[in-house]
Amino acid sequence: MKLLTVLLIIGGFFLTACSEQSERGRELRIGLIAPVTGQIPEVGLSTIEAAKLAVQEVNDRGGLIIDNERYRVVLLIEDNRDNPEYTISAALELINQQNVSAIIGPQASRNAIPAAKYVEYAQIPMISPWSTNPETTSHKKWVYRVAYVDTFQGELMAKFAFDTLGLRKAAVLYDISSDYNRNLAEVFSSAFKSLGGGVVAFELYTRDAPDVTEQLRRIKAAQPEVLFLPNYYNEVPEQARQARKLGITARLLGSDTWTQISADDRSAVEGAFFSTHYALDRADGEALNFRAYYRQAYNREPNDVAALTYDAFGLLFAAAKRHGGVEPQGIRDALNELEPYDGITGKIEFRDSGDPVKSAVLIEVKSGEFIFSKWVEPE
Numbered sequence: 001m002k003l004l005t006v007l008l009i010i011g012g013f014f015l016t017a018c019s020e021q022s023e024r025g026r027e028l029r030i031g032l033i034a035p036v037t038g039q040i041p042e043v044g045l046s047t048i049e050a051a052k053l054a055v056q057e058v059n060d061r062g063g064l065i066i067d068n069e070r071y072r073v074v075l076l077i078e079d080n081r082d083n084p085e086y087t088i089s090a091a092l093e094l095i096n097q098q099n100v101s102a103i104i105g106p107q108a109s110r111n112a113i114p115a116a117k118y119v120e121y122a123q124i125p126m127i128s129p130w131s132t133n134p135e136t137t138s139h140k141k142w143v144y145r146v147a148y149v150d151t152f153q154g155e156l157m158a159k160f161a162f163d164t165l166g167l168r169k170a171a172v173l174y175d176i177s178s179d180y181n182r183n184l185a186e187v188f189s190s191a192f193k194s195l196g197g198g199v200v201a202f203e204l205y206t207r208d209a210p211d212v213t214e215q216l217r218r219i220k221a222a223q224p225e226v227l228f229l230p231n232y233y234n235e236v237p238e239q240a241r242q243a244r245k246l247g248i249t250a251r252l253l254g255s256d257t258w259t260q261i262s263a264d265d266r267s268a269v270e271g272a273f274f275s276t277h278y279a280l281d282r283a284d285g286e287a288l289n290f291r292a293y294y295r296q297a298y299n300r301e302p303n304d305v306a307a308l309t310y311d312a313f314g315l316l317f318a319a320a321k322r323h324g325g326v327e328p329q330g331i332r333d334a335l336n337e338l339e340p341y342d343g344i345t346g347k348i349e350f351r352d353s354g355d356p357v358k359s360a361v362l363i364e365v366k367s368g369e370f371i372f373s374k375w376v377e378p379e
Helices: 003-024 041-060 084-097 109-122 150-164 179-194 213-222 236-245 256-260 263-269 285-298 304-323 328-337
Strands: 027-034 064-066 069-079 102-104 126-128 143-145 169-175 198-205 226-229 251-254 273-276 341-343 346-350 360-366 369-376
Touching: 027 041, 027 084, 027 304, 041 069, 041 285, 041 304, 064 304, 069 084, 084 102, 084 109, 102 304, 109 126, 109 143, 109 179, 126 304, 150 179, 150 226, 150 251, 150 273, 150 360, 169 179, 169 213, 179 198, 198 213, 213 236, 226 236, 236 251, 236 263, 256 273, 256 304, 285 304, 304 328, 304 341
Parallel strands: 027 069, 027 102, 102 126, 126 143, 169 198, 169 226, 226 251, 251 273
Antiparallel strands: 064 069, 273 360, 341 346, 360 369
């Protein structure tokens, strides 16, 4: 869709937004873009569960108190089907038809990046909980994230492999068609080389051609000590099984999407390490309360997507309170002015950009469980 057309569409609905708001009463209308269907529905489920929990907690208390007035929080959910085109349509629907004050999501970087361009045109604040690709927020004034960025994640995994594990020969296998995978692969490779290590194999594939047998054979021939798989949770277990079947004994390392790997598939990555945002077994304070609320509501443990999404709503609520209203401009300005926010995933602070200063968690896969290894602070 041409930019001029988008701007005209947005402008056509702008004048009606204020009158419709007054007719509905005091509401904070929040759009949620989630992959309910598509390749990563587990992410969509965790997103919606955490969003509903955050909204219900506020509304059960009588609404969000903003400038001594109570506002009912209205949650408007759009399924982007884990597809960039549907993501753009969802964003335009929420902006033009639903007149939201802000948007939470999308989650995956491959969808958050195109959505960010349109919310920037429309001047509607967007907070992506899970997107880690720097491009999502780059040169944007209306786009924020809760997660750390891939530059930090890729570098910390390279440093962990080189300094902590003492490994010197690395291989990388990644999906070149995904912004998230590609950027992480490049950052890890560059950082590992700068430390003095060697990247002996740098193999790629695409989602529409997921058979990586030949790539893994070339990796085996290169005899790496570590194999970095910055790929989505629905692909990693089979890649790991194929690697072991071919005789690759390298230590496996991964990234934050690994948190979604199911208990049935974790044996495939036994002994591996990966970076993420939230350690379930180290939850305390408000994080412990969140874990209890989530388990009571859904009879299962919250994962990193749920925790990040819950924090995104917390940030949005705090910004609306600081602003004293629900206008998009005011909420955006308040996000820039917030004091460091104590979230479920740690302290969140924005410093002149939509990227927070955040710590990371290193997790080890041990006996089929995700076990906390260490906190890694930004330098």
